[in-house]
Amino acid sequence: MKITTLTLSPAVDIEYHTSNINTAGLNRASSHTLTAGGKGINVSRALLGCAREDGVDLSRVLRTVAPTGGATGEMMRKILSDEKIPVTAVQIDGNTRVNISLISDLPGQDSIEINAPGTPLGERIEAIENLILGSLEKGDVVAICGSCPADVNKKYPSELARRIKRLGGYVILDCDGAALYHSLTPETEEEKKLCPDLVKPNAKELSDFVGRELSTPEDAAEAAEAVCANTGGITTIITTLSCDGAVLTKKDSDGIIRSRFFPTEKKQVIRLKGAGDTFLGSYIYSRFVKNSSEEDAIASAVRCAGCYVEGK
Numbered sequence: 001m002k003i004t005t006l007t008l009s010p011a012v013d014i015e016y017h018t019s020n021i022n023t024a025g026l027n028r029a030s031s032h033t034l035t036a037g038g039k040g041i042n043v044s045r046a047l048l049g050c051a052r053e054d055g056v057d058l059s060r061v062l063r064t065v066a067p068t069g070g071a072t073g074e075m076m077r078k079i080l081s082d083e084k085i086p087v088t089a090v091q092i093d094g095n096t097r098v099n100i101s102l103i104s105d106l107p108g109q110d111s112i113e114i115n116a117p118g119t120p121l122g123e124r125i126e127a128i129e130n131l132i133l134g135s136l137e138k139g140d141v142v143a144i145c146g147s148c149p150a151d152v153n154k155k156y157p158s159e160l161a162r163r164i165k166r167l168g169g170y171v172i173l174d175c176d177g178a179a180l181y182h183s184l185t186p187e188t189e190e191e192k193k194l195c196p197d198l199v200k201p202n203a204k205e206l207s208d209f210v211g212r213e214l215s216t217p218e219d220a221a222e223a224a225e226a227v228c229a230n231t232g233g234i235t236t237i238i239t240t241l242s243c244d245g246a247v248l249t250k251k252d253s254d255g256i257i258r259s260r261f262f263p264t265e266k267k268q269v270i271r272l273k274g275a276g277d278t279f280l281g282s283y284i285y286s287r288f289v290k291n292s293s294e295e296d297a298i299a300s301a302v303r304c305a306g307c308y309v310e311g312k
Helices: 039-053 070-082 124-134 156-166 177-184 189-193 203-210 217-231 275-289 294-309
Strands: 003-007 011-018 031-037 062-068 088-091 097-104 112-114 141-145 170-174 236-240 245-251 257-263
Touching: 003 039, 003 124, 003 275, 011 070, 031 039, 031 070, 039 062, 039 141, 039 275, 039 294, 062 070, 062 124, 070 088, 088 124, 124 156, 141 156, 141 275, 156 170, 156 177, 156 189, 170 177, 170 275, 177 203, 203 217, 203 236, 217 236, 217 245, 217 257, 236 275, 245 294, 257 294, 275 294
Parallel strands: 003 062, 003 141, 011 097, 062 088, 141 170
Antiparallel strands: 011 031, 097 112, 236 245, 245 257
């Protein structure tokens, strides 16, 4: 069994810290960090972190696929190499995008984030797809994560999921916006049969899909159950609730839908960005590397995400 994460819109993330954010003039940073990001890359980072803690070698199991290009793409590959995160990079023409965050050291002050659009992939989307499908074997796990570049149809993650399913793969989809919408609204009987095995929205993403605020675990469970009941093909949704935990919603073979809330032990919140990716990477490690039950894998992922939020 192999595990592949796919990031169609990776980024070099630059994070500046300042004593106070000035929205109308110069901001002088007290420190800054440079990391390689993108949801699938972050999932691989968390997965590898869990494996290293257990002394498990995933070099023959895990593959991190991402398009990279230009000087920033070279920078990204160097950062990942230094982190010992092997990446299967597909060379593209444009520069890998750069995202910038400005974070105040003062409590309660909002941060400023600037996310660049994903770098166009052009015809290289075919090379990426061939990498995913070319060596796929029955039972392999593929996590399709993050946003699509502007030149990639938002239906593509769901279309790729169907191709993976036809070859016997297990598909996890963690996208937002239109890509999430298309994954949750299969139209034909074939699309319903070949839905992703697991869809992982966060509460905000699920809220945007159903068109109402989801402020409690019960709200999230009700919304996810409605999706499972009304769309036909989706049988498993895990909704992450920021620092509060996660809700598992599952439809069994008899069509009965149940939800279960997995709360997070309350911790001091140091960071939230990336918590959902940490959850998913930890879940995949526990579920598919350690062969834990679905419930135990979620409980483990909730604990790991809680530690991440706390800054550990």
